[in-house]
Amino acid sequence: MDSLKPGTRAGLTALALLAFAANSIFCRLGLHAGAIDAASFTAIRLLSGALMLLLLLSLRQRRRSARLSLAWHPVAAFCLFAYAILFSLAYLQLATGTGALILFGAVQLTMIGWGMLRGSRPSRPEWLGIALAAAGLLYLLLPGATAPPLLPAGAMALAGVAWGAYTLLGRGTRDALAGTTANFVLALPPGLLALWLMVDDAHLAPAGVAYAVASGAFASGCGYAIWYRVLPALAPTAAATLQLSVPVLAALGGVALLAEPLHLRLVLAGTLVLGGIALVIRAGARRAA
Numbered sequence: 001m002d003s004l005k006p007g008t009r010a011g012l013t014a015l016a017l018l019a020f021a022a023n024s025i026f027c028r029l030g031l032h033a034g035a036i037d038a039a040s041f042t043a044i045r046l047l048s049g050a051l052m053l054l055l056l057l058s059l060r061q062r063r064r065s066a067r068l069s070l071a072w073h074p075v076a077a078f079c080l081f082a083y084a085i086l087f088s089l090a091y092l093q094l095a096t097g098t099g100a101l102i103l104f105g106a107v108q109l110t111m112i113g114w115g116m117l118r119g120s121r122p123s124r125p126e127w128l129g130i131a132l133a134a135a136g137l138l139y140l141l142l143p144g145a146t147a148p149p150l151l152p153a154g155a156m157a158l159a160g161v162a163w164g165a166y167t168l169l170g171r172g173t174r175d176a177l178a179g180t181t182a183n184f185v186l187a188l189p190p191g192l193l194a195l196w197l198m199v200d201d202a203h204l205a206p207a208g209v210a211y212a213v214a215s216g217a218f219a220s221g222c223g224y225a226i227w228y229r230v231l232p233a234l235a236p237t238a239a240a241t242l243q244l245s246v247p248v249l250a251a252l253g254g255v256a257l258l259a260e261p262l263h264l265r266l267v268l269a270g271t272l273v274l275g276g277i278a279l280v281i282r283a284g285a286r287r288a289a
Contacts, residue, residue, distance in 0.1 A: 004233050012230040017242060019223025021249035024100045025257060026215040027091045029207075032258055036208025038088035039198040044212035045220065046084060046184055046191040052221030053181035060177065070182035071175055077186030079166035084187065085194050086159035093152040095260045097251025097270070098140070102153055104247045105137045105273045106160025107167070112280060114168055122280075123287055129279030136272025139265070146263040176228040184221075237285040244274045 004012070030036040036044075061067065091099050112130060116122065122130065141153055166183075173179040195202065231239060247270060254260040 004230065009230055009233050012226050013234065013242060016223055016227035016230065017245055018249060019219045019226065020243070020246045021100065021253060022219040022223070023087075023215050024091070024096050024103075024250040025253040026211045026219055027088060028096045028099075028254060028258055030211035030215075031088070031091050031208075033207065034203070035205040036212060037198070037201045037203050038092055039085070039195040040202050040204055041208065041212045041215070042085045042088045043188075043191045043195040044209060045088075045216035046081070046188045048213045048216030049220040050181065050184035050188055050216075052217040053177070053184055053225065056221065056225050057177055057181045070185070071173060071179040072182045072186065073169060073173075073179060074186060076166055076169040076179070077183040078190065079162045079169065080183045081187040081190045081194075082162040083159045083166060084191065086155045086162065090152045090156035090159060093149045094156060095148070095266075096254025096258060097247060097260065097262070097266055098148045098153075099156050100247040100250035101140065101266065101270050101273060102137065102148075102156040103160045103163070104243070105133055105277070106157045107164040108277045108280075109133060109137075110161045110164030111168060114164070123283055125283035126280045126287075129276040129281075129283060132276030132279065133273045134276075136269045136274075136276060139272065140269035144265065146265045176231075177225060180224050180228070237281055240281045241278060244278055247274065 027041060030041055031038065057070075087099075087103070090102075094102070109130070112122075137157075141147060141150065170176070170179055170183075234242070251260075251262065251266065251270070255262050
């Protein structure tokens with residue numbers, strides 16, 4: 001992994017971060033135009049992601065002349081499903097950048113909160129960062145003309161909690177690609193069940209299916225594979241800090257592709273949330289050094 005050339009490492013990192021932001025953009029593109037419903041988007045995303053990851057894993061195993069094996073983790077798979085369905089339902093009404101910021105903030109605060117429950121005692125700079133990030137999310141949700149709808153915002157926050165839990169559960173996985181593939185496969189049945197339960201709202205247009213496949217196969221499947229390929233070559237602090245760009249990229253994509261307005265509230269809230277998280281990451285790295 002460390003044999004990656006600097007230019008290759010930088011290119012793969014940028015590609016992975018763009019893929020993460022693209023998940024929000026693809027979801028909004030499909031749902032915003034009414035080309036697909038949330039449950040169908042989720043099911044197709046999980047199916048196409050599972051198929052792409054199985055293909056990538058089988059190609060890797062073939063190069064190694066090894067038997068295909070998956071690392072099953074049912075709880076992590078359920079967290080993945082919960083994230084995916086709540087993510088889609090929330091984006092029925094949330095703007096791209098707003099949804100990405102709530103998701104990312106909730107993920108990071110979940111992981112920070114878990115560390116505190118496990119006995120980690122934040123330093124003063126870390127407490128300041130946590131307070132800033134929480135204040136940013138609260139400011140974003142305060143009533144006002146540009147405030148996001150509360151119920152979808154809550155769904156996205158829960159999606160962030162689920163993704164944070166999924167990330168924490170996967171920390172001890174020795175083979176990230178095999179683990180991610182197994183989790184997508186296991187998340188597919190509840191995804192299909194959700195589609196069956198909401199079948200009355202189901203509607204599919206070719207564009208909606210294409211966006212869901214792109215989200216699953218490329219933004220999720222390939223994106224995760226690329227990220228795990230480059231992650232060991234990145235310092236933990238650098239990897240965490242680089243992910244701060246994802247909500248920004250998603251917001252810019254929403255502006256460019258969906259003509260979504262970039263409200264001052266989102267800019268200020270984003271500055272507080274991302275700045276606070278960056279402060280926590282940097283302070284934690286200095287303390288660990």
